[in-house]
Amino acid sequence: MIRLEHITKQFNNTVVLRDVSLDIPEGETLAVIGRSGSGKSVLIKHAVGLLTPDEGRVVVDGANIHEVSYKELRRIRRKFGVLFQGGALFDSMSAFENVAFPLRTFTGKPDGNIRSRVEACLEMVQLPDIGKKMPSELSGGMQKRVALARAIALEPKYIIYDEPTSGLDPATSNHIDELILSLNERLRVTSIVITHDMHSVLAIADRVAFIHKARIAWSGTVDDIHRSDHKSLLDFVRANEYVIGEQTSASEVSLHP
Amino acid sequence: MKHSKELIVGLSLAAAMVVFVLGIRFLQDVPLFRSTYVLHTHFESAGGLSGGSPIRINGVDVGAVEHVRLDTDNRVSVRLHLDDNLHIPEGSHAEIGGISALGSNYVIIFPAPQGNPPISDGGYIEGVSAPDAFEAVTERSVRLTENVEEALANANLLLEDTGLLIGETGADIRPTLRALREVTDALAQTLREEQESVRQIIGNVETVSGDLARLSGAGTDTLAQTLHRLDQITVHLESSLQMLEGATHNLDEILTKINNGDGTLARLLNDPTLYIRMGSTLGTLESLLQDLQDNPRKYLRHMDIVDVF
Amino acid sequence: MTYSLTWFLRPFTILGKYSLLIFHAFVSPDDFRTYRKNTFNQMMRIGVESIPIVALAAAFSGAVTTVQVSYQLVSVFLPATVIGSVVAPSMILELGPVVTGFILAGRVGARIAAELGTMRVTEQIDALEAMGLNSISYLIAPRILAGIIMFPMLYVAACAIGIGGGITVANLGGYLTTQEFVQGAQDFFRPFDPYFGLSKAFVFGFIITSVSCYMGYFTAGGAEGVGKSTTQAAVMSCVFILIADLVLAVTLL
């Protein structure tokens, strides 16, 4: 159970989040959508305590993560798997070592077990043979998927995905969506997914939060979206749906203001 | 191969440690690997001796001082590291040589006849405290200054008496003149001698400055003290010479009186030796003065080299 | 008013931030296995891999000092051994630690700052934190440890090689023989000197690694920020080495 209560955050006098509250119950998947620069990444960084809110608090499993000791905070963070928007792979380590890193650090498992787990994870993101490669030798999409493999390696209770499918081709995107979905169903993972891709939202999310103008402008179930009359939300969703629905209209969208 | 990184790091650290320890031993002039022949000794005063100071027998380096410590009874305990193949016979003794003011001290071992049984490793050798060479030089120069002063004071007294005698009418001038000549002779003699002594002092000081040149930063304050002392001596000598000058001036005045005096005294003028003596005395005085004034400056200038360190 | 006050208090803020960073690096660590491995990695990079450049710099500084001392101290009053008496202590007391420090401020300091800075701007540090690791101790403790362990090693190497360089040039240039050089070095050798030099190296190792870690860890502003931190790390390391050099000389000598 992750609760964000009345989070307000500003950078250099620009308010990025204003009084944002979110509840993510156990086993649920929340999709966070919003225009670029609306504060989605900032929001999820608050959830794991990488950023401290100016006001408000974050409660994970009943503990206010800004009040507990640093040691306790780290214990709480170990329940999380975080996929950063840029991947954030350790560039001094090979892909294999990146995925193995949390396993080696936090489990006392023998090398053999770790190896098979790493291979399984890389398999899940459809990158079975790139273990030896360094991050700089991988494409952006591949890096993102290795980072995803690293985030799920420990089978965490909470997973935060910051744009897991951006930069991927549609087929791989679908595969990643399926992977997220299967993790949710198989392991009852509680997750937050940031995405611009309405297709993904529809496929994996239970609920959706739309961030607009530093606030949660709209939130509800996936089915509620179409019944909503929130203009900015509908603009956002429709811009997306043209691309998904009719491939032909993609160019028309960009022509019409 | 898995531990190769650890191995390389470990090896380089171990190598550094070995180089460090051996390097110190090497620079201390202690044999690198061989064990050494260790002796203890006691001195009344360390006289600037320190860890690393060399040990010599007949001028040959045979080891180094390991450390110098103050005992509870304020005596100086010194530990000597000597070459392993050396055997110092019982009854030998050690002295401190060199110039403490300059920090270039060493231990001299005066071995007893080889017939005596050798002192065992870790044993005791008697330490004899001899006066420091430099202190001796200073002492002697002070003594010399005192001599000059005494001679000059005597001369002054006699010259005054002479003036007195000459001033008295009807007194027999002959013995006075004889005395005056004797004094002048003595004065000239003293000056010749003392000039030699002063030269010697300066010579000594120059040798010392040779030693000084080899000095590193050590003992800078003792050096300053020494320089101060030398300076005082120079000032002393200078004032003594001023007295001498005063005396000659007196003499000059007397001569003027004689010059303007009666016929009996006019005969004095016929004694050219007196004139010559007096002239040469004055010349000597002047050149001595010059020498003294110049030389200390000269050697002090050479000492500036020491500042380089 | 408030602006000038903040400006005045800024150095203290930085000092506090720096001290806390180092404090956090050594308290509440996570897992010693990872640290051990990292520390050895850093020891390789900071220490062993720096040996060639340090050796080169030391050899040349030893050689140049020898030539210049011979040039400066040419005098009838001075025996040739005086060159050894000057070069060896200079190397042990000052040139060894400071040359090593300057070279490594560039080589190691810049590298640490660039590494950590890049990790910061590419969110790798956030990734470590999000995993539940103490990123400060994970990244900084091994580097500082490696610095204070390996710098004294490099210092010893620098002294040995520097004096070796001096002797080589003394022979090749015909200034004095090996025996004279060694004699001079031994005559005025004080056993305290190498320990003093070693303490300097220890302090410089700490300064370079900790200052560079600070610069790198708190990098902001993308690639440009990384560039800035890198330069700052090298420059500030040098500045603090000079300050520490003076402070140590005044307090310990």
Ligand SMILES: Nc1ncnc2c1ncn2[C@@H]1O[C@H](COP(=O)(O)OP(=O)(O)OP(=O)(O)O)[C@@H](O)[C@H]1O
């Ligand atoms: N560390 C920071 N310092 C200053 N401003 C920041 C910082 N991080 C984020 N911001 C600002 O906060 C706003 C929200 O950034 P955020 O990264 O959350 O956007 P986003 O919604 O994730 O966008 P995108 O979809 O493009 O990733 C941006 O305007 C950004 O300039």
Ligand SMILES: [Mg+2]
């Ligand atoms: Mg973002």
